[in-house]
Amino acid sequence: MWVTDVAATMALLLSSSRAHALPSLAPTGPFFQELGNNTWVIGNEIWNMTQGRQYGVKLYYKDHDCVGDAVGHYVSYNGAQSDLNWTSASIHNGGTYQGATYLDVKFASREGDMHWVIFSGLAGAYQYFVNRDLPTLGEFRTLWRLDNTTFTHGKTDLRDEALPPLSEYLPENKVQDETWLRTDGSGGYITKYDLSSWVRTQSYYGVYSDRFGSWYINAGKDYYNGNHLKQELMIHRESKTGDAVQLNMIHGTHFQVSAVDEFPEGKMWGPWLWYLNDGSREDAAQRAQDECAAWPYAWFEDEAYHQRGSVGGQLMLPDGRPATHAAVFLGDNSQSKTALDMGSDYYYTGYADAEGRFEFRDVRAAAYGLQAWSNGSELADVTTEFLQQDVVVVAGETTELGTMTWRVSNKTKIFQVGDFDRTSYGFAYGGAPYEHGLVEKCPADLKFTVGTSKTEDWCFGQSKQGSWVISFSLNKLGAPIPKRAQKEEATLIVSLAGYSTGVSSHIWANDVVIGNLTSGAAPGLLNDPSLYRSGTTAGEWRYFEFPFDAGTVLRKGVNEIRFEVTSNTTWRGFMWDSVVLEW
Incomplete structure (x- = not known):
């Protein structure tokens, strides 16, 4: 008409x-x-x-x-x-x-x-x-x-x-x-x-x-x-x-x-x-x-x-492994914001191949910051990010960055729950279709035993008042056994795929509080709406390290890391990515 x-x-x-x-x-x-x-x-x-x-x-x-x-x-x-x-x-x-x-x-x-x-x-x-x-x-x-x-x-x-x-x-x-x-x-x-x-x-x-x-x-x-x-x-x-x-x-x-x-x-x-x-x-x-x-x-x-060029390179880990299928991001030429939060200019995403090589084509000519992080799979144990600034893309040309070394932690890993990939994939309900209130199906109390429990035994989100416990035995894992007479720094790494405010948690190593995850308190958690807006995979990624003295806190035999939720709000809380203990 x-x-x-x-x-x-x-x-x-x-x-x-x-x-x-x-x-x-x-x-x-x-x-x-x-x-x-x-x-x-x-x-x-x-x-x-x-x-x-x-x-x-x-x-x-x-x-x-x-x-x-x-x-x-x-x-x-x-x-x-x-x-x-x-x-x-x-x-x-x-x-x-x-x-x-x-x-x-x-x-x-x-x-x-x-x-x-x-x-x-x-x-x-x-x-x-x-x-x-x-x-x-x-x-x-x-x-x-x-x-x-x-x-x-x-x-x-x-x-x-x-x-x-x-x-x-x-x-x-x-x-x-x-x-x-x-x-x-x-x-x-x-x-x-x-x-x-x-x-x-x-x-x-x-x-x-x-x-x-x-x-x-x-x-x-x-x-x-x-x-x-x-x-x-x-x-x-x-x-x-x-x-x-x-x-x-x-x-x-x-x-x-x-x-x-x-x-x-x-x-x-x-x-x-x-x-x-x-x-x-x-x-x-x-x-x-x-x-x-x-x-x-x-x-x-x-x-x-139409002023566009290409840029590529290869990412390798210090132990000789290629950064297989790493997530690679071309963004702002600064670190003032996380990759998810950048948005003033133009941004490019991709994944490395099996040999750690990557290439971005048809990129607007400019200077960029290159970032990479684990996408799980072969890099599931890599907790660090790769960063290189001042990557210049020239119109009509290909910028070859060559082979770059991605620095990783050289500490001894005691245990890891979940792949490091900034998502809840692998956990119960993790990555399910969008559904409001799905976190309510996760329990108030949960026990995960390292070496026995499977990844899917850990739920994708913690929202209810109660305790989630990771039990691990030092003398069964070939890990170093702390000596009570000397100070040995251990680090608990907590990687969250998302967090919606209204839920507070104390983190215990055996009988000692080593940190907390609380809205507005150090380390400070701001709200992303993922859990109460039907998200099941990711919201805003957060990374925390909680150091403590292994020599006085841990012991030979069975130990526990405990996440105790002391106050909660329905449909809100923590969406998990990975929990790692190392020293």
């Missing part, structure tokens, strides 16, 4: 360099039409949308308004607190690529410019945003809120299911932020966070039905904040109106302590593809494959975007 109030006003549009003639009825290619009063229409022969000062509405595709009574398309930061207002719109650029004409339409706001690159014959458009004056922020997003009868299902890389009916969202059943007890008596929950996923590995996601599909395909991911373990909310039902929500969290914080960044002028997010079809997931998957093969996009007219 063509928007009827536009048909009478179709006329000759002028850009800075060319005239674009639009037909008076259905267009035959990409177009931009200004109606006045901060209202514009964009689209092509397949779809069109009416854009107001704030919201994009009247999305017509296959003779159907896909927005209906929903809010439509908009851009906002810091949640829904600040929606961008478009003060002007114009044709930024245009041309022909591989026989298809396109227009780059720019909507300008005080904070920056939102672009829609519309090709003839394309159901949808490429989008990108260029920063002009965004404030220091945590969340920045573009999104669609679409008609809930047209789009009935949601799909991420991890889940594919019907969106819950609005009738399930009963006020008396609300238990916390966007989470409700189900009405079927099952004891389960409805929460928008179940349709979250990992941003660096997602191929395509969106909302669909048996007639319509609206998808985001982010082929290039270097504009995202965070590292391999960056996860974000992608799909949900808007609980107040029932809108089907398709989120494009291009800078997000949903599972982090904080990700507050300042952005340089000109920082660009995108381009990504917003894609329409008949609801076919197979078609969307094929389109995603094609987009990934075409990235970086040759048609995109931006000089800095």
Whole structure:
């Protein structure tokens, strides 16, 4: 359906360099039409949308308004607190690529410019945003809120299911932020966070039905904040109106302590593809494959975007082992933030191969900091990180870093519970599909015996008041037996895959308190929402070392490390990665 109030006003549009003639009825290619009063229409022969000062509405595709009574398309930061207002719109650029004409339409706001690159014959458009004056922020997003009868299902890389009916969202059943007890008596929950996923590995996601599909395909991911373990909310039902929500969290914080960044002028997010079809997931998957093969996009007219090079090298451990399958990250050329918290510029993630070699291709020319850490498996015992600053990527060139030595601990390891990989994989329920309140299935008291118990006997999260005990025997493990007459420093390493505030724990070695894990107290734990937002794999990684005198605390024979939770809050607590004792 063509928007009827536009048909009478179709006329000759002028850009800075060319005239674009639009037909008076259905267009035959990409177009931009200004109606006045901060209202514009964009689209092509397949779809069109009416854009107001704030919201994009009247999305017509296959003779159907896909927005209906929903809010439509908009851009906002810091949640829904600040929606961008478009003060002007114009044709930024245009041309022909591989026989298809396109227009780059720019909507300008005080904070920056939102672009829609519309090709003839394309159901949808490429989008990108260029920063002009965004404030220091945590969340920045573009999104669609679409008609809930047209789009009935949601799909991420991890889940594919019907969106819950609005009738399930009963006020008396609300238990916390966007989470409700189900009405079927099952004891389960409805929460928008179940349709979250990992941003660096997602191929395509969106909302669909048996007639319509609206998808985001982010082929290039270097504009995202965070590292391999960056996860974000992608799909949900808007609980107040029932809108089907398709989120494009291009800078997000949903599972982090904080990700507050300042952005340089000109920082660009995108381009990504917003894609329409008949609801076919197979078609969307094929389109995603094609987009990934075409990235970086040759048609995109931006000089800095195409200034790219490559960088590679090999990581080896001092004992001669290659850093097999290590997680490798190219980020800020400083250590002021963790890899997950970085987000001002551009970031690249990958994994080393079996020989410890890695390569990043199509990297924007700049100076970076290179980090690497254990991804489990052959490196499950490596508790240290690798770091090298001042890695310079030059446009059109390959930077070869050669063989680099990754320093590791030279202390004697007494025991280790869980692979060192910054996740809860391997533990009971660790890595399960997103599910609210799953940590409630973990026990209040747990006994793990080194040498007898299996990794899966340790649960992924500790939330209830009680004690989790690691029992180990020094004389059975071939470990050094401490001498009571001399001081010998031991170190308990605690690696958390995530932590949600409200739970405090004392750490005991036999009968001596050697540390604590408490909100706000040393070593200081800040909240990440992973455990109470359906996370089961990771939130914000934390690493702690608790030194103590083995000579006076430990003994020959059976010893215990005990994590005693003294106060708790439901659905909150510790998500485990690994516990290591060494001296």
